[in-house]
Every structure is written in C-alpha cells, then in structure tokens.
Amino acid sequence: MIRLLKIEWTKLYHNKISRILIACYFLLITFIAFIAAIKIEVGPIKFHLAEQGIFNFPYIWHFNTFIIGYMKVFFAIIIVSMAASEYSYKTLKQNLIDGLSKKEVLLSKIYTMLAFIVASTLFTFMTSLVLGLIFSDYTEISIIFSDLEYLVAYAIKLFGFFSFCLFLGIWIKRAAFALGFLIVWQMAEGISYGLMKWQLSDWIPGLTAEHVFQFFPLNAMSNLIKEPFTRLSGIQNIAKQVGETFDKDYGFDLTSSLVVLGWSFVFLWATYRLLQKRDL
Amino acid sequence: MTPLLELQNLSKNYGKIRAVDRLSIKIEKGNVYGLLGPNGSGKSTTLGMVLNVVNPSSGSFQWFGGTLNVHQALKRIGAIIERPNFYPYMTAMQNLKLVCTIKQCPYEQVEEKLKLVELWDRRDSNFSTYSLGMKQRLAIASALVNDPELLILDEPTNGLDPKGIHQIRALITKIANQGTTVLLASHLLDEVEKVCSHVIVLKNGVKYYEGAVDELTHSQGFFELAAPNLKLLESILVQLNLFETIKLNSDKITAYPKAAIAPEVLNQKLAEKKIYLSALNFKKKTLEEQFLELTDNPNNT
Structure with a gap:
C-alpha cells in the first residue's frame, strides 16, 4: 500500500498544476476562518458574521462541512486529470508493462483519494475546532464534540464525488471532457427532477419526484449535508415574522449515505471493469 | 530448461479482423530473437498481449514456466513498445526512479543505465525537453534498470535519424553481447540480421518461420555462374540434376541447388564435363530476400 501511494504521490507531486491545486485546497480550508472577519457596517445596521452564531458548537460542524464541501471542485480537477492523464501521456500502458497490475493501478488511485479525504476531513476538523474555540458561546466538552457525524457525512460525500470523478477520468480519457460531463450530469439531474416533479405523480400515483431523486448520485451527495442557513436563529426569526417555518431534518441522513456509498461502489467497480476490458 | 516465455495458440481478434492467429512461440534464455513482419502483421499486438x-x-502464454503471474513476471523483464511513454513534466531521473518503485528494484542502477545510454548529463531535464532519439534512449535505460532477464524492443529505431539508429543498434548489440535475452520486433531486416541469432517471421498474424538466422540464410545458398557458352552450361547443369531451378540471364546463370553443395565440388563436376567457368559466385540469400520469399508465397506456412 505504501508503495502504491508513493507511486501516485510521485506523479502528483512533480506536476506543478496539481501541486498548486492541492496547496490552494488546503489554504482555502484554512482561510475559511476569514469569513469570521466579515463585518458589514452601513449606517445604523451592523452585521458581524461571527456574532450570528455560525461558529457556535455544535452548529459549526454543520456549517463548516457544508461550506468546505464546495472546495471539492478543486479536487475534482486533480482526480480527473490524474486519471485521464495516464491515457493522454500513455503512461498507463507503460506502467502496466513495467509490472503494475491493473488492480494496483486502480488501488493506487483509490488509496491516494482516501488519503486526501482523511487529510481534508482532519483539516476541516482542526479549522472548525479552532474557530469554534475562539468564537463559540458554548465551550463545554460535551457540546463541542456533539454532532460530529457531519464530519462522517463530509468524508462519505467526498468519497462518492471523487469516485465519480475517477470513473469519468478513466472512462472519458480526457480531463476537460470529463469535467464537462460532470457539469452536464449535474444539469441533467436538475432537469430530470423538474420533469419528474411535473409529470411523475400523474403517471405513477403515489410516487413523488423526491422519492426517485434521492437516488441520483449528485443529489444524494448534496443531501448528505443539507444547507445550514435556515437553521440560524437570525434567519428563523425573520422567517417567523413572515409566517414561515422550516421544519427540515438537518441531521445525518442514513439513506443518503447508503445511496452515496452504493454509487461509489458502482463507479469504482465500473472503473475496474474499464481497465480490465480495454486494449491499450 | 523452462523457456522464459511460451505462447500457445495465442489469438487476437479485432472485430472480424484476426490480428494474431494461433501463434505458438518459445523464447529461450540466451538467444537474441528477431520478430519480423511487415507493418500490420501482428507483431505489436503479440507483444501487447504478453x-x-x-x-x-483465445490461447494462453506463460512467463517463466507459469510460476509467476503476468505483472510479477513483467517486473523481471524490460520492454519498450512503439513510442517512449514517460511523464513529460518529470525529469529523466524522476521517471526512472518511478519505474524502479513500480518494478520494486533498487535505485542504484539508475545512474549506471543513464550513463550507458549517454543521458547522465541531461538527467535533470524534463522528459518533455528531450529529442526523439533521447526519449528512445531513456526508454532503453528504463527497460534495463532492473537488469532484466528478457529485453523486449518494439521498433526501437522507428523515426530516428541515421545517427540515432546507429546508437540504438550499437546499444542493442552491446546488451545482447552481455548475455541478455532480447526479443526485437522490427520490419527492418538488416537490423535483425545484424543482431539476432533467431528469427520468427509473422505475416497477417500467422507464423511463417521460426528458427536460427543462419539456417534461414545458409541453407538456401545459390550460384551465379558464367561460361563462354551459356547455353551449353545450362544444358550441362540440367544434366547434373543437382539444381532445383536454373535461370538463364543475359550474362550469367543463376542456379538454386536442391541440397547444399560446395562451390569447389560444383566446379570439379563441371570441369569433368569439360565446361570451364569464367565466373563462379556462391551467394547466400540475404535475410531480406528470404523474408520476401517467405511472405510473398501464400502457400508457404
């Protein structure tokens, strides 16, 4: 395993672009702390984000995993190009001839992916912990370490997304097209949701668009950590004033986790089959 | 002794096209093999499969008598196929070290092999800055970095200038002389004739010939004869009944013996018949002539 990680790391580390992207990713996670510094003062209206309670334990686990979740796009580029470049440089062929098995090729990518997920989750944990300790109104140990399942959801979300990226990179063989496909796929999920919402209940009574939509890979990933904004007391107060209430379940969603893990398995298995079947 | 590599009825179809057709080959230790065939004869596909x-x-192949699975076996051999493939953003040194990690061999050989292919001075330049000849040489260094038991080279001089071709050939000869088993695929026949001890001839995925280069070129020597009276010479040669074909040209006769016959014996026999030759040339066919003859004849298998 160390050998496979070393192989993949060598390929990534010597590539200037992936080195920059990796550095950017972790810097951005760290710099999320600067959100805390957002202060808006327009005449009598004073708004200081850190005082809105976003850094309160345990809410911070939810908020930070959600926001940092968007940074995964940086990593999508790395994963897709690390898969596709093996085809464009024809180094996959050379690696196999040099004695790497197809299974090892895939494993070296998966291990690297897992290493990044672990690193990213730890980074998110540390950043949130530090921010929370500085800004949180509650600092009892039991409160600090409650709701940590958001970090688990975060790791699963990354695993699902990266597996999808890896599959697209290997399948399409061109990094740019694979990323394009990812965007098209995202839109396709949205459009099919719209269509289902419009027609599905008419065709099959009792089946709503939400029933089907929760099984779509990208939607399931976003369901893992729901948007945290409507949970803020400030926002809820405003909502109450206009007569609206949010009765969302913001917690850890087991169905979504299973769906995402299921898709991850499908993507990785499909990647392995592609590697096995293709003649180079 | 177990062969390094053995192919049994190995076939590859691309749709309806049969690129390799029930090919059986044995590669024994210590020989230098030439895998010959025109473009599209299935050489690269065969190498790709093993x-x-x-x-x-369909069919099967075994490395080292089937004691190792394929990817384990490949760590003990070295191969370059078609074009050199390395990470363009990495230096020669970094690329070779990566190969070592994959092959699970120590880094110590890297320096020696880079010096062997005369790239040591450029070891810290990115692969993308190399000329084609340098890339090809780096590929050879990479194939040698684990001191392979078998070296497979597919068209190693493709696209090189004469100097590059010469360098690569000298390298192959040097490596072969050190006792490494080599399998050299090429359509350049003089290349194979110069360095190989054995040849395997492929055409349309079918094996036409397998054996020592000497046997192929020696066995079928032929004579070019001339005498003041060519017509008379021809009739005497027919009488002798030693030749399979006798061709009368404008100034000489080309005669292909049925069985090997030494020039002095032929000379003596003709002298006994009172024919005195003005020219006697015993020629061996070049590999190229042999090859064309083998692959042009559709019945010859």
Whole structure:
C-alpha cells in the first residue's frame, strides 16, 4: 500500500498544476476562518458574521462541512486529470508493462483519494475546532464534540464525488471532457427532477419526484449535508415574522449515505471493469 | 530448461479482423530473437498481449514456466513498445526512479543505465525537453534498470535519424553481447540480421518461420555462374540434376541447388564435363530476400 501511494504521490507531486491545486485546497480550508472577519457596517445596521452564531458548537460542524464541501471542485480537477492523464501521456500502458497490475493501478488511485479525504476531513476538523474555540458561546466538552457525524457525512460525500470523478477520468480519457460531463450530469439531474416533479405523480400515483431523486448520485451527495442557513436563529426569526417555518431534518441522513456509498461502489467497480476490458 | 516465455495458440481478434492467429512461440534464455513482419502483421499486438496491455481472444502464454503471474513476471523483464511513454513534466531521473518503485528494484542502477545510454548529463531535464532519439534512449535505460532477464524492443529505431539508429543498434548489440535475452520486433531486416541469432517471421498474424538466422540464410545458398557458352552450361547443369531451378540471364546463370553443395565440388563436376567457368559466385540469400520469399508465397506456412 505504501508503495502504491508513493507511486501516485510521485506523479502528483512533480506536476506543478496539481501541486498548486492541492496547496490552494488546503489554504482555502484554512482561510475559511476569514469569513469570521466579515463585518458589514452601513449606517445604523451592523452585521458581524461571527456574532450570528455560525461558529457556535455544535452548529459549526454543520456549517463548516457544508461550506468546505464546495472546495471539492478543486479536487475534482486533480482526480480527473490524474486519471485521464495516464491515457493522454500513455503512461498507463507503460506502467502496466513495467509490472503494475491493473488492480494496483486502480488501488493506487483509490488509496491516494482516501488519503486526501482523511487529510481534508482532519483539516476541516482542526479549522472548525479552532474557530469554534475562539468564537463559540458554548465551550463545554460535551457540546463541542456533539454532532460530529457531519464530519462522517463530509468524508462519505467526498468519497462518492471523487469516485465519480475517477470513473469519468478513466472512462472519458480526457480531463476537460470529463469535467464537462460532470457539469452536464449535474444539469441533467436538475432537469430530470423538474420533469419528474411535473409529470411523475400523474403517471405513477403515489410516487413523488423526491422519492426517485434521492437516488441520483449528485443529489444524494448534496443531501448528505443539507444547507445550514435556515437553521440560524437570525434567519428563523425573520422567517417567523413572515409566517414561515422550516421544519427540515438537518441531521445525518442514513439513506443518503447508503445511496452515496452504493454509487461509489458502482463507479469504482465500473472503473475496474474499464481497465480490465480495454486494449491499450 | 523452462523457456522464459511460451505462447500457445495465442489469438487476437479485432472485430472480424484476426490480428494474431494461433501463434505458438518459445523464447529461450540466451538467444537474441528477431520478430519480423511487415507493418500490420501482428507483431505489436503479440507483444501487447504478453505485456498485459492487450487482452488475448483465445490461447494462453506463460512467463517463466507459469510460476509467476503476468505483472510479477513483467517486473523481471524490460520492454519498450512503439513510442517512449514517460511523464513529460518529470525529469529523466524522476521517471526512472518511478519505474524502479513500480518494478520494486533498487535505485542504484539508475545512474549506471543513464550513463550507458549517454543521458547522465541531461538527467535533470524534463522528459518533455528531450529529442526523439533521447526519449528512445531513456526508454532503453528504463527497460534495463532492473537488469532484466528478457529485453523486449518494439521498433526501437522507428523515426530516428541515421545517427540515432546507429546508437540504438550499437546499444542493442552491446546488451545482447552481455548475455541478455532480447526479443526485437522490427520490419527492418538488416537490423535483425545484424543482431539476432533467431528469427520468427509473422505475416497477417500467422507464423511463417521460426528458427536460427543462419539456417534461414545458409541453407538456401545459390550460384551465379558464367561460361563462354551459356547455353551449353545450362544444358550441362540440367544434366547434373543437382539444381532445383536454373535461370538463364543475359550474362550469367543463376542456379538454386536442391541440397547444399560446395562451390569447389560444383566446379570439379563441371570441369569433368569439360565446361570451364569464367565466373563462379556462391551467394547466400540475404535475410531480406528470404523474408520476401517467405511472405510473398501464400502457400508457404
């Protein structure tokens, strides 16, 4: 395993672009702390984000995993190009001839992916912990370490997304097209949701668009950590004033986790089959 | 002794096209093999199959008598196929170290092999800055970095200038002389004739010939004869009944013996018949002539 990680790391580390992207990713996670510094003062209206309670334990686990979740796009580029470049440089062929098995090729990518997920989750944990300790109104140990399942959801979300990226990179063989496909796929999920919402209940009574939509890979990933904004007391107060209430379940969603893990398995298995079947 | 590599009825179909057709070959230790064939004869596909990058349609092959699975076996051999493939953003040194990690061999050989292919001075330049000849040489260094038991080279001089071709050939000869088993695929026949001890001839995925280069070129020597009276010479040669074909040209006769016959014996026999030759040339066919003859004749298998 160390050998496979070393192989993949060598390929990534010597590539200037992936080195920059990796550095950017972790810097951005760290710099999320600067959100805390957002202060808006327009005449009598004073708004200081850190005082809105976003850094309160345990809410911070939810908020930070959600926001940092968007940074995964940086990593999508790395994963897709690390898969596709093996085809464009024809180094996959050379690696196999040099004695790497197809299974090892895939494993070296998966291990690297897992290493990044672990690193990213730890980074998110540390950043949130530090921010929370500085800004949180509650600092009892039991409160600090409650709701940590958001970090688990975060790791699963990354695993699902990266597996999808890896599959697209290997399948399409061109990094740019694979990323394009990812965007098209995202839109396709949205459009099919719209269509289902419009027609599905008419065709099959009792089946709503939400029933089907929760099984779509990208939607399931976003369901893992729901948007945290409507949970803020400030926002809820405003909502109450206009007569609206949010009765969302913001917690850890087991169905979504299973769906995402299921898709991850499908993507990785499909990647392995592609590697096995293709003649180079 | 177990062969390094053995192919049994190995076939590959691309749709309806049969690129390799029930090919059986044995590669024994210590020989230098030439895998010959025109473009599209299935050489690269055959090598691709034994190198784990092309899936065979049927048949089988074993490395080292089947004691190792394919990717383990490949760590003990060295191969370059078609074009050199390395990470362009990495230096020669970094690329070779990566190969070492994959092959699970120590880094110590890297320096020696880079010096062997005369790239040591450029070891810290990115692969993308190399000329084609340098890339090809780096590929050879990479194939040698584990001191392979078998070296497979597919068209190693393709696209090189004469100097590059010469360098690569000298390298191959040097490596072969050190006792490494080599399998050299090429359509350049003089290249194979110069360095190989054995040849395997492929055409349309079918094996036409397998054996020592000497046997192929020696066995079928031929004579070019001339005498003041060519007509008379021809009739005497027919009488002798030693030749399979006798061709009368404008100034000489080309005669292909049925069985090997030494020039002095032929000379003596003709002298006994009172024919005195003005020219006697015993010629061996070049590999190229042999090859064309083998592959042009559709009945010859």
